[in-house]
Amino acid sequence: xxxxxxxxxxxxxxxxxxxxxxxxxxxxxxxxxxxxxxxxxxxxxxxxxxxxxxxxxxxxxxxxxxxxxxxxxxxxxxxxxxxxxxxxxxxxxxxxxxxxxxxxxxxxxxxxxxxxxxxxxxxxxxxxxxxxxxxxxxxxxxxxxxxxxxxxxxxxxxxxxxxxxxxxxxxxxx
Amino acid sequence: xxxxxxxxxxxxxxxxxxxxxxxxxxxxxxxxxxxxxxxxxxxxxxxxxxxxxxxxxxxxxxxxxxxxxxxxxxxxxxxxxxxxxxxxxxxxxxxxxxxxxxxxxxxxxxxxxxxxxxxxxxxxxxxxxxxxxxxxxxxxxxxxxxxxxxxxxxxxxxxxxxxxxxxxxxxxxxxxxx
Numbered sequence: 001x002x003x004x005x006x007x008x009x010x011x012x013x014x015x016x017x018x019x020x021x022x023x024x025x026x027x028x029x030x031x032x033x034x035x036x037x038x039x040x041x042x043x044x045x046x047x048x049x050x051x052x053x054x055x056x057x058x059x060x061x062x063x064x065x066x067x068x069x070x071x072x073x074x075x076x077x078x079x080x081x082x083x084x085x086x087x088x089x090x091x092x093x094x095x096x097x098x099x100x101x102x103x104x105x106x107x108x109x110x111x112x113x114x115x116x117x118x119x120x121x122x123x124x125x126x127x128x129x130x131x132x133x134x135x136x137x138x139x140x141x142x143x144x145x146x147x148x149x150x151x152x153x154x155x156x157x158x159x160x161x162x163x164x165x166x167x168x169x170x171x172x173x174x
Numbered sequence: 175x176x177x178x179x180x181x182x183x184x185x186x187x188x189x190x191x192x193x194x195x196x197x198x199x200x201x202x203x204x205x206x207x208x209x210x211x212x213x214x215x216x217x218x219x220x221x222x223x224x225x226x227x228x229x230x231x232x233x234x235x236x237x238x239x240x241x242x243x244x245x246x247x248x249x250x251x252x253x254x255x256x257x258x259x260x261x262x263x264x265x266x267x268x269x270x271x272x273x274x275x276x277x278x279x280x281x282x283x284x285x286x287x288x289x290x291x292x293x294x295x296x297x298x299x300x301x302x303x304x305x306x307x308x309x310x311x312x313x314x315x316x317x318x319x320x321x322x323x324x325x326x327x328x329x330x331x332x333x334x335x336x337x338x339x340x341x342x343x344x345x346x347x348x349x350x351x352x
Contacts, residue, residue: 020214023300024307042322057264057271077281078268080295103292103305104315107267107283110293115323 035081035096040074040112044093047072047116051085051094060085063147070118073147076102076110187219188306191229191253195246195282197236197270200296201263205233208299215303226252234286237265237272238279250286260305261288264295 021028047070052060059075086094102110194202208215209222223229226249238246250259261267261282269280282288292305307313 019211020217021212023213023303024312027300037317040320040322042324045324057268057273059268075268077291077293078264078270078273079293080264080271082295099316100294100298100301101304102294102297102317103290103301103308104317105290105308107291109315109317109319110291112320113322115321117324 030098030100034098034100035083036099037076037081037097037102037110038074038079038083038085038094039097039099040072040114041093041095042114042116044091045072045114045116046091046093047118048090050088050090054084054088056080056082056084061147064118068118070116071147072114072116074112076112077107079110187221188231188310189221189223189229190231190233191223191226191249192233192235193226193246193249194235195237195242196239196278197263197265201235201265204296204299204302205235205262208302213299213303215306218306220306226250227254229253230256231258231260232286233260233262234266234282234288235262236282237269238282238285240277240279243279243285246282247285258289258309259286260290260292260309262292262297262302262305264293267291267293270295 047062049060049062049070049072052062052072057078057080059078061071061073061075063071063073065071081096083096086092086096104110192202192205207213209220226232230253232250232253234246236242250257259282264270266282266288269278272278273280279285290305290309292302294301297305304313308315
């Protein structure tokens with residue numbers, strides 16, 4: 001009885017085979033629709049900052065150095081690889097790559113920084129249209145995130161102080 | 175230097191301690207997946223231990239929270255030197271999606287010094303094994319910072335001097351290139 005059960009156990013154990021994946025030697029094929037690290041294609045980017053405004057982790061920073069140059073910085077540190085930036089990009093400049101082996105000793109290795117050239121509108125002299133028509137009247141058209149401290153600034157401070165364009169309308173922002 | 179030290183000190187086996195300081199359990203499941211027979215890191219000598227006093231490596235998941243930061247610091251202090259800290263997941267690396275809320279202090283590097291980062295939400299078990307291999311100096315890291323400058327000159331400039339009045343209309347004739 002007991003001897004037979006040992007044989008049974010042996011047969012069960014041999015049937016199971018080996019399940020360990022030979023990972024470092026040979027990687028398992030990635031599943032379909034796998035999303036890895038987003039890769040920014042600076043040649044296609046037009047600097048609309050749609051990705052920055054849609055990032056749930058708020059880690060794509062936009063900073064306008066001057067009228068013509070906009071810095072778009074992707075930090076990569078708290079990216080959840082959700083793919084919303086790639087979905088919202090009108091120029092398909094962001095692709096979700098298949099890279100998942102992103103381990104590093106220095107977190108700034110994951111960052112990507114684009115210095116974008118923004119051509120100025122010949123008529124109004126601004127780079128980029130604001131959120132809404134009323135808000136646009138009061139805004140300079142700049143976004144100023146804190147690049148040094150890697151922070152997103154909620155309230156745009158770059159509003160025109162003097163000579164408000166619309167005096168009687170109070171605009172609530174955020 | 176750190177790599178040589180790692181190879182010297184941690185050549186045989188790494189005993190890891192698994193600390194979650196307020197994550198969502200996703201990264202914990204991936205870390206435990208690494209220890210299952212499918213990935214089986216015990217063939218490399220990596221073993222999960224229950225106490226930080228036995229551990230060489232602390233695997234941190236989740237951000238440093240207001241309530242758990244002190245406990246995380248104490249667990250780190252209890253580990254014998256030399257010690258490594260791995261930040262696993264985007265919460266531990268950068269604070270996660272709720273990095274700026276009240277109860278989240280930020281990434282774990284605000285509380286304990288982090289030696290290796292494994293981003294992902296959650297990272298694949300392969301990515302965690304890869305991170306350990308990077309720490310041991312078996313493979314080189316694949317990521318590098320990217321900086322791209324897209325600067326085009328000349329910029330066409332609008333010259334108010336080129337405006338010309340013509341039959342009740344203002345005509346702008348040329349765009350100058352500088």
